[in-house]
Amino acid sequence: MDTPxxxxxxxxxxxxxxxxxxxxxxxxxxxxxxxxHLEKPYKTGAFGISADDLGTAFAAARDGVDDARGFFERHFRPARIVAEGFVTGFYEPVVEASPARTERFRYPILSRPAELVDIDDENRPVGWDAGIAFGRQTAGGIVPFFDRGEIERGALDGRGLEIAWLADKVDLFFIHVQGAARLVMTDGSERRVTYAAKSGHSFSGPGKILADLGEIPLKDVTMQSIRAWFAANPGRIDEILWQNRSYIFFKDAPVPDPALGPIAAAKVPLTAGRSLAVDRRLHTFATPFFVEAPEMDFARLMIAQDTGSAIVGPARGDIFCGSGDAAGEVAGVIKHAANFIMLVPEPRE
Structure with missing residues (x-):
């Protein structure tokens, strides 16, 4: 089997x-x-591990086991991915929000517009890059969707797409980066939202933009340093953020257990310290990985349960660190070399 x-x-x-x-x-x-898996099998990544390959382990897991380590040793073979590895961290922001726009709450979390369509090989316009996954349906055909600057300047105003309103534009941007949020509404209720779609434009991180401008040394770029720069330069926030043309749309995604994280790309609630975002083109969701990152004293078995546009490569992972500010402090500084040991399913009997 040819693998990446x-x-x-x-x-x-x-x-x-x-x-x-x-x-x-x-x-x-x-x-x-x-x-x-019982609802809908996961798609197979380029490494060739299929949901069917995981079937025996899935069935045993659903029955429950007394010896968790023995379970993984019985159903899998460990294989180190021979590639340079790297891990970062992500988390679920917890922010105050309003159900209606007010003088304080002025920045909306938007739901998916009806004219935003998925792009595949069947409807991809001639000349469009194969990596573009979304476009805007018009009477004349599919065209590029509005970008971040156009949307924030009002391209979708008056459509009733607002899920909730936030008080801080930078908080909203980092919710876009994380792909989910727990909203503490002004009436005391709680609401959770997760990724629904994006504009189709490529992501350009503000850290790289600020480093290229000489504002923050690249080695010092973290979520915390980016936030500090925005706080010190409020008049330049749009200048920087609008260079990232990608824009994220959300949907409600309640999670019955508040101890668990948001529902992510693998359609299950994430587990802090155990759920890993991987390159979805290469890896199949639910594949276990033992991740070793000596610089952060991290060696842990994790499960592939999310993905992200910045997570590219066979040994690239994003560790879910939990919900709230404390988790964000941890996630924001994770930038470490890592070894990835993939647990390959034993052949089905």
């Missing part, structure tokens, strides 16, 4: 921290994906 990177098969005893990990926490996350 070579695989070096190991024994579990070759993994230094394997026995010291909390396999039960990883198993619980995997089990949520096992039940999701």
């Amino acid at each position: 990177a070579a695989l070096d098969f190991l024994k579990f005893d070759d993994i230094a921290d394997w026995r010291r990990d909390d396999h039960r926490a990883a198993f619980d996350a995997f089990r949520r994906s096992a039940f999701r």
Whole structure:
């Protein structure tokens, strides 16, 4: 099988921290994906692991097990991905929001517009890059959707797309980056939203833009340093953010268990410290990975349950760190080299 990177098969005893990990926490996350599989199987990534390959492990997980480590050792073979690895972190922001626009709450979280259409090989306009996944349906055909600057200047005003309103434009932007949020409404109720679609334009991170402008040294770019720069330069926020033409639309996604994270791309609630965002083109959701990042003293079994436009490559991952400001403080500074050991399903009997 041709794969995006070579695989070096190991024994579990070759993994230094394997026995010291909390396999039960990883198993619980995997089990949520096992039940999701009953509704709709996950698409197969370029590494070739299919939902059918995971079927035996899914069935066993749904039945429940007493020995979580033994479960993974029975159903999988570890294989180190021979590629330079790197991890970052993400989290679920918790922000105050209003159901209506007020003098204080002026920045909307928008739902998906009706004319925003998915692009595939069947309807892709001639000359469009294969990576463009969304466009705008018009009477004359599909054209590029409005970009961030156009939307924030009013291109979608008056359409009734507003889910809620925030008080801070920078908070809204980082909700776009994270792809989900927990909204504490002004009446005391709580609402959770997650990614629904995007404008189709490529993402340009403000950290790279600010580094290129000489405003923040690239080595010092973190979510915290970006926020600090915006706070010190409020008159330049639009100048920087509008260079990122990508715009994210959201939908309500309630989660019954408040201890769990938002529902993400794999359609299950994320688990702090156990859910991993991966390159969806290469990896199949629910695949377990043992991630080793020595610089951050991190060695943990994680489950592929999300993705993101910045997560590109066979050994690239984004660690879900939880919800709220404390989780954001952790996630915002994770930028570390890492080894990725993929757990490959044993052949079905």
